[in-house]
Amino acid sequence: MKTQPYNNFWQQIHDTARKKGTLLRVMLELTYNCNFKCKHCYVPQSYRKKKGELKTEEVFSILDQLKQIGCFYLGFTGGEPFVRKDIMDILRYAKRCGFEIIIYTNGSLIDEKMADELALLRPNKVDITIPAMSKDAFEKISGVSGSRDKVFNSIEFLHKRKVNLGFKSCVLKENETEIKEIQDFAASLGAPHRLDDLLSPRLDGSEEPYKYRGEMIKSREQDRPSVLDCRLSERDESPELITDNLFKCGVGVSQAAITPFGELKMCLMIDYPKYNILEGCLRNCWQRLKELTSDIKPDEKYQCNKCELEPYCKWCPAKAWLYNKTFTFCEPEGRGKAEQVRQLSNNI
C-alpha cells in the first residue's frame, strides 16, 4: 500500500479523467433556498420559490450513479446547503459512497453538533463566504440581522475541531475597504482566501448584481499589493490556456454541475441545456453534455488568445453566456475589470 500526497493523486486522476472524458468533479446544488438575502447573489429570487427540489432518496440515487461512472469530487452548494434538514444525512451518504467533498456555505447554520460530525467526516474543505469583518457591513450585505455572529461562531466551532476551512469574498461597495482584514483573518486560521471582484449576472440574465460591486482600488494603499496578489493568484488554479477548448476549467470534459431539480448542466453559471437525470440516466446525460461541449469551439468572436489583458482577466465561457447567450464573446464588464486590475498592477 502506498500513501500518496493528496495533490499528486489529484493531478494524476485529473489528467487521466480529461483524457478519457470521465466525469470526475461535480458541483451539486442541493437547493436554491437560502437564509441570507444577499442582493448580489447570482440565484434569482424566483428560483427560490420553485417547487420540486430533490428529495433525500433522489439525492442518494444521483450519488449512486455518480459513483458508478467514476466521479470522485463533489462540491455541495446552493443556495445554502445547510437549509436542508437532511444535509448531514446527505454528507454522510456521500462519504459512505467514497466521495471527496467540499461544502460551500455561508456558515451561519452550522451548530456545535454539526461541527462535531463534520470533524469526523472531514470534508476536504468547508468553504465559507465572509462578506465583511465589521458587523455593520456584514449584515448590510447578508440582509440578516445577527448573521455575522452566527457565521463567526460557526467558524470557531469548525476551527477548534480542526476542520479544513477555506474562505471567499466578493468585492462589494460595503466591504471594499475590509478585504485585507478578511485576508488577515483567513491567514490567522491558516486558511486560503479567494476573492471575486467581478461578480456574475443572475442566472436569469439580470445584471443587477453589478450595481453592488466594489473596487479593489478603494482598498487602503498599503493593502493593495496583498489584495491584488489574491486576485491574480486565483489564475494559478486554472490549467494553461488550451486554444481549441474554451472550457479551461474542465466543463464537459471532466466536470459538470447538477441543479436542485436533478438536472445535469455544464456549470453553476450556465443554466442551459439541462438534462434530467431522474428521467434518463446520468451516464446518458453526461454523454450528451460532453458531445455538446466538444462542439463548442473558439470562433471569430473569441479574442483571448491574442488579448494583452488575458493575464488579468477572469473571462470564461459562462461570462459570455450570461452576457449574450454565446460562449465566446468578450463581455465588457469582465474586460473593464481586467483593465482595472492591469492598471492597479502597474501602479504597484
Added chain:
Amino acid sequence: MRETMVLRKNKNMVTRVIDDETILLPIYKTSDEINSIYTLNRVASRVWKLINGKRTLGEIKKQILKDFDTIPEEVSKEMAKFLKDLKEIKAVV
C-alpha cells in the same frame, strides 16, 4: 503472518476504483489523513478484495499464488507488509 487468521474489513473504510487504481478511503479521517490517500497495487488490491471475514490468510495466499505469477516467499512478504499497513490505518479488525 498467521495463516489461520481471519480478518474483517472495517465498515468505515470505503473502497473506490478510480482511474484503474484501487484506493481506500476512511469515512472518518484523522487530521493526519486529510492530505494523503491510500492506493493499492494489483496484489494488494486482490488481497483486499479477498478479505471477507471468512477466508483465512492462508486461503488468501493460495488464491494470490493462483492469480499472479509469483513465488510463495514473495507473496508472504508482500502480504505481511500490506496487512501491517492495513492494521496501522485500522482498515481491518
